[in-house]
Amino acid sequence: YKATDFVVPGEGKLELIFTPPSGEAIRHVVNDFKGAGVALGMYNTDASIVDFAHSSFKYALDRKYPLYLSTKNTILKKYDGRFKDIFQEIYEKDYKSQFDAAGIWYEHRLIDDMVAF
DSSP: OEEEEEEEOSSEEEEEEEOOSSSOOEEEEEEEESSOEEEEEEEOOHHHHHHHHHHHHHHHHHHTOOEEEEEOTTTSTTHHHHHHHHHHHHIIIIIHHHHHHHTOOEEEEEHHHHHHO
């Protein structure tokens, strides 16, 4: 994963554009700035998320700790939602029975809930 951030110097349109090798670009308006601000663009790959999920599940099993994935998927619906979906799929397919046998669990929670937990 990587990110790019910058200080927006003033009024203007912030856009996010993905251009595939073949086909039409996907374009999203992020914000129409009325004045100065800040902007952030970041990405991750499914392969990286999958590796992170396996590493997290294996660590939890090794330590016999429950595993919580906390995200802000109410705001970052696609980005954090992708983490949530991939973690859940891998858990159900590869780790649920091992977690059950170890008496531990996995669950997703909103970051807001985890702070109060």
